[in-house]
Amino acid sequence: xxxxxxxxxxxxxxxxxxxxxxxxxxxxxxxxxxxxxxxxxxxxxxxxxxxxxxxxxxxxxxxxxxxxxxxxxxxxxxxxxxxxxxxxxxxxxxxxxxxxxxxxxxxxxxxxxxxxxxxxxxxxxxxxxxxxxxxxxxxxxxxxxxxxxxxxxxxxxxxxxxxxxxxxxxxxxxxxxxxxxxxxxxxxxxxxxxxxxxxxxxxxxxxxxxxxxxxxxxxxxxxxxxxxxxxxxxxxxxxxxxxxxxxxxxxxxxxxxxxxxxxxxxxxxxxxxxxx
Amino acid sequence: xxxxxxxxxxxxxxxxxxxxxxxxxxxxxxxxxxxxxxxxxxxxxxxxxxxxxxxxxxxxxxxxxxxxxxxxxxxxxxxxxxxxxxxxxxxxxxxxxxxxxxxxxxxxxxxxxxxxxxxxxxxxxxxxxxxxxxxxxxxxxxxxxxxxxxxxxxxxxxxxxxxxxxxxxxxxxxxxxxxxxxxxxxxxxxxxxxxxxxxxxxxxxxxxxxxxxxxxxxxxxxxxxxxxxxxxxxxxxxxxxxxxxxxxxxxxxxxxxxxxxxxxxxxxxxxxxxxxxxxxxxxxxxxxxxxxxxxxxxxxxxxxxxxxxxxxxxxxxxxxxxxxxxxxxxxxxxxxxxxxxxxxxxxxxxxxxxxxxxxxxxxxxxxxxxxxxxxxxxxxxxxxxxxxxxxxxxxxxxxxxxxxxxxxxxxxxxxxxxxxxxxxxxxxxxxxxx
Numbered sequence: 141x142x143x144x145x146x147x148x149x150x151x152x153x154x155x156x157x158x159x160x161x162x163x164x165x166x167x168x169x170x171x172x173x174x175x176x177x178x179x180x181x182x183x184x185x186x187x188x189x190x191x192x193x194x195x196x197x198x199x200x201x202x203x204x205x206x207x208x209x210x211x212x213x214x215x216x217x218x219x220x221x222x223x224x225x226x227x228x229x230x231x232x233x234x235x236x237x238x239x240x241x242x243x244x245x246x247x248x249x250x251x252x253x254x255x256x257x258x259x260x261x262x263x264x265x266x267x268x269x270x271x272x273x274x275x276x277x278x279x280x281x282x283x284x285x286x287x288x289x290x291x292x293x294x295x296x297x298x299x300x301x302x303x304x305x306x307x308x309x310x311x312x313x314x315x316x317x318x319x320x321x322x323x324x325x326x327x328x329x330x331x332x333x334x335x336x337x338x339x340x341x342x343x344x345x346x347x348x349x350x351x352x353x354x355x356x357x358x359x360x361x362x363x364x365x366x367x368x369x370x371x372x373x374x375x376x377x378x379x380x381x382x383x384x385x386x387x388x389x390x391x392x393x394x395x396x397x398x399x400x401x402x403x404x405x406x407x408x409x410x411x412x413x414x415x416x
Numbered sequence: 417x418x419x420x421x422x423x424x425x426x427x428x429x430x431x432x433x434x435x436x437x438x439x440x441x442x443x444x445x446x447x448x449x450x451x452x453x454x455x456x457x458x459x460x461x462x463x464x465x466x467x468x469x470x471x472x473x474x475x476x477x478x479x480x481x482x483x484x485x486x487x488x489x490x491x492x493x494x495x496x497x498x499x500x501x502x503x504x505x506x507x508x509x510x511x512x513x514x515x516x517x518x519x520x521x522x523x524x525x526x527x528x529x530x531x532x533x534x535x536x537x538x539x540x541x542x543x544x545x546x547x548x549x550x551x552x553x554x555x556x557x558x559x560x561x562x563x564x565x566x567x568x569x570x571x572x573x574x575x576x577x578x579x580x581x582x583x584x585x586x587x588x589x590x591x592x593x594x595x596x597x598x599x600x601x602x603x604x605x606x607x608x609x610x611x612x613x614x615x616x617x618x619x620x621x622x623x624x625x626x627x628x629x630x631x632x633x634x635x636x637x638x639x640x641x642x643x644x645x646x647x648x649x650x651x652x653x654x655x656x657x658x659x660x661x662x663x664x665x666x667x668x669x670x671x672x673x674x675x676x677x678x679x680x681x682x683x684x685x686x687x688x689x690x691x692x693x694x695x696x697x698x699x700x701x702x703x704x705x706x707x708x709x710x711x712x713x714x715x716x717x718x719x720x721x722x723x724x725x726x727x728x729x730x731x732x733x734x735x736x737x738x739x740x741x742x743x744x745x746x747x748x749x750x751x752x753x754x755x756x757x758x759x760x761x762x763x764x765x766x767x768x769x770x771x772x773x774x775x776x777x778x779x780x781x782x783x784x785x786x787x788x789x790x791x792x793x794x795x796x797x798x799x800x801x802x803x804x805x806x807x808x809x810x811x812x813x814x815x816x817x818x819x820x821x822x823x824x825x826x827x828x829x830x831x832x833x834x835x836x837x838x839x840x841x842x843x844x845x846x847x848x849x850x
Contacts, residue, residue: 206836221840222847257844258813259805262837264820264830344802344818346809 141199141397144187145223145389146180146214148172148207151243151271152356153179155187156386157198158394162230166191167383172207180211181411195409200393200401204385212410215403218392220385221249221260226395227388228352229255231378236348239338239367239375240384241357243271248342259345267306269337271356274363277330280310281323288327292362295328302333309333327362335366351375354384425490427650427709430689431682433675434651437658440671441487444480444661445536451477457543457610460562462555463660463728465548466575466595466751467602469622470744472664474606474614476544480661481558484539485516489706489824491535497523498825504564512793512825514558521565544609546602547572552796571605573598576751580759580769588752595748603744619743622664627750631733632672633659639679640724641780644693646682649722650712653704656728694719695784695845698777700816701726701770701804702789702797703823711834718842724781726774727797732757770800771807778812785845786816792828815844 142165147154149172157166168187172179180203188195195213203214204223211217220240228238229251238249246269250259263269267276278285299321301309309330316326334357339347351371357363358381368375378384397403429435448458459471461478471478488494494512497519502508504522506515520539523531530538545568547556556572563570575598576591578584603614633655640647655675662668681687697715699722705711712722734753740746758769766772777783788805790798805816819837821829 219836219840219843222843252813256847257815258848259809259816260840260844261818262833262840264833344805346806 142191142193142197143390143393143397144184144198144201145227145386145391145393146184146201146203146205146208146211147220147223147383147385147389148180148203148205148210149220149242149385150206150245152382153183153205153207154383154386155183156383156390157187157191157193158387158390160394162391162394164383164387167380167386169380169382178411180207181213181409184213184409198403199397200403201407202389202393202396204389213407215393215407216396218389221247221257223385223388223392224354225249225251225255225257225388226391227384227386228354228378230387230391231384232350232352232376234350235352235376237342237345237351238384239342239351239353239357240355241269241271241334241338241353241363242355243275246270246338246341246355246357248338248345250345250348261341261344263338263341269334269341273306273309273334274330274357274360276306276310277313280313281317281326283323286359288330289360289362289364291324292327292331293365294324296322297325298332299325299329300332301326301329328366331360331362331366332369334363335370339367339370347371349373353377354381356382424710425492425707427712429651429654430646430648431651431655431675431678433671433678434647434654436671437654440657440662441483442536444478444483444657445539448477448479448540449537452540452543458540459544459546460539460542460559460568461546462548462550462559464550464575465546465555465573466550466747467546467548467573467599468660468663469619469626469747470599470603470606470614471546472622472626473619474603474610474612476606476610478661479539479542481517481539482513483657483661484520484535485513485824486706487535488516488520489826490709492707492826493533493535494707494824494826496531500526508825509793511552511554511558511795512791512822514554514561515793516824517558518561518565521562525565541566542568544568544606545570548575549573550575552794569605569609571602573602576755578752578756578759580762580767582759584756584759591752592745592748595751596745599744599747616743623743623746625666625669626664627733629659629663629665629668629672630731632669632676634733636672636675636679637724637729639676639683641782642683643696643782644686644688644690645696645721645723646687646689647679648689648712648716649699649704649725650709652699652725653709653728660728689721690716690719692719693721695842695849696721696723696782697845698723698774698781698783698786699725699727700774700786700788700808701801703727703791703794705789705791705821705829706824707826708821708829708831708834711838714835714838715842720785720842720845722787723783724777726770726777766807766811768804768807770804771811774804774808775811778814783814784849785814785841786812787841788816788818790818790820791823792820793822793825813848815841815848817841817844
């Protein structure tokens with residue numbers, strides 16, 4: 141029996157299929173886009189095709205992420221807080237704090253020794269502190285989002301950037317460029333700003349070792365370095381930081397099956413019908 | 417133009433008693449208008465100022481400006497007052513109760529009369545303004561600022577807040593005497609304004625009524641320890657109205673007697689708020705979001721009920737010593753005992769009376785999770801929340817969450833974010849129950 145997790149995030153959709161030994165046998169990542177209600181079906185079909193599995197071989201399908209309600213073939217919808225915690229715990233059993241920096245939100249999750257979520261915090265109605273902040277500024281700088289991290293590691297004089305508002309930060313970056321600041325120094329300043337905001341938020345939970353950073357932010361070495369500077373010790377990142385939510389969803393499905401729960405017999409691999 | 421249905425802001429209530437509150441709120445403002453036509457004095461007041469029974473004894477009709485702000489929010493008619501205050505230069509981070517009040521006063525002055533369709537007929541111009549230092553500084557700064565819009569005489573009293581780590585036996589006499597002097601100053605001011613001396617027998621009577629109402633209120637809350645929950649927190653945030661705004665009246669006593677009877681009946685017959693109660697939540701602190709009270713019902717749709725609250729329920733009953741024979745001294749003693757009720761317990765344990773109270777509630781009400789509401793513009797109830805939450809985490813492994821918006825300013829609220837957070841909180845409680 142296999143178990144699938146599908147995480148429809150604000151910018152990326154992720155699917156993970158695990159076997160009964162909790163090994164990942166398939167992972168897929170694709171952009172969510174505006175028509176994410178169709179995408180769930182597409183990526184699930186693709187994941188099945190790549191693994192050679194048929195839909196009926198999936199013991200449980202759990203959907204998570206903000207688009208989780210648009211996965212009609214899922215047996216259960218579970219919040220990303222729970223799924224991230226479960227996924228990260230599977231990869232790093234000693235984790236106590238998860239910092240997830242996603243496309244349009246960031247969150248902190250505190251786990252106890254048993255791996256149970258005891259507290260969490262989410263960013264508050266603001267893009268500053270999320271991947272969107274970096275996207276906007278990368279565009280202003282005229283560089284690729286994926287280059288931000290590499291460039292920031294070359295910084296010599298980090299430029300201070302405000303972390304209170306993405307729009308103001310964009311304006312500030314334009315001013316700094318006009319003043320002759322170097323792009324690597326600005327990139328490092330951005331990471332300092334975002335790390336400062338996110339770590340301050342997570343501090344409300346009480347930061348304890350081990351800290352694991354996930355989401356798109358964890359793929360940015362400059363941002364991870366800045367986070368380490370703020371928390372004061374090295375943090376951990378998964379091999380593929382985007383899939384921890386989907387992995388957690390798949391493992392939660394396995395947990396449900398282990399408890400003897402059976403998936404819905406009526407489920408069909410089909411998309412939502414109310415979206416044209 | 418097509419008329420739009422007003423947005424639903426209120427929550428479905430669990431008790432008949434709570435459903436009676438709307439009429440009582442309307443009556444607050446109606447009675448203020450009527451009082452002035454009868455030659456009585458109407459006073460702007462602040463909650464928890466400890467002076468309620470004095471006003472009732474002197475026939476002064478209280479006009480609670482904070483309540484009016486909450487009323488405007490529940491009616492989703494706050495923007496014009498908030499905007500007016502901000503136009504006048506008041507910052508958006510200033511207490512939004514104060515901004516609504518000041519905006520209302522400013523607009524009333526500018527229009528030369530009541531703003532059109534003001535909720536519940538609007539607040540009449542007060543004859544007297546009575547501030548205090550109880551709870552927060554806008555309680556006297558707000559009323560000080562009212563001088564821009566009216567000429568009513570203003571008086572503010574200090575309300576004691578003895579520190580936790582003091583030796584209560586050593587400081588008691590000083591605080592009681594200090595509070596008594598504060599009340600005496602207020603009484604002298606009110607006697608001058610009304611032209612009538614305070615009748616101390618009448619004050620004893622209003623104190624008796626005030627204490628009895630609060631005792632009954634406490635009794636109803638103790639009944640709420642029963643499982644399943646029969647009276648949810650949205651009801652509490654209604655029944656607080658007679659406790660605070662009718663304090664010192666027979667009406668409040670009668671109301672709370674009815675409430676006790678109803679809660680008792682519901683407990684005996686297990687008339688639950690939700691049929692399948694899964695999670696019992698403590699409203700740990702922060703002013704309620706008056707603009708979106710239906711969020712309580714949203715929780716209930718998942719079997720989660722707010723069963724008790726640590727907000728707008730500041731004081732358990734206290735026993736003032738028998739040797740106190742003067743009603744003004746009694747009020748001073750009562751204030752001292754109220755504000756130090758958990759000091760000794762705190763000194764012996766966490767060092768924090770708020771944490772002690774919440775820990776007591778967690779145990780007594782068999783709580784599954786603790787909810788806090790951080791209000792952007794309420795420093796008094798928001799600053800320290802995270803500290804409280806973290807301290808609680810040392811003594812309890814319950815899931816806790818802090819939601820952010822404001823008590824009345826809708827601009828600080830995001831429905832999508834709240835719903836996302838609600839589901840995460842429900843998950844956390846479910847995970848602990850496994």
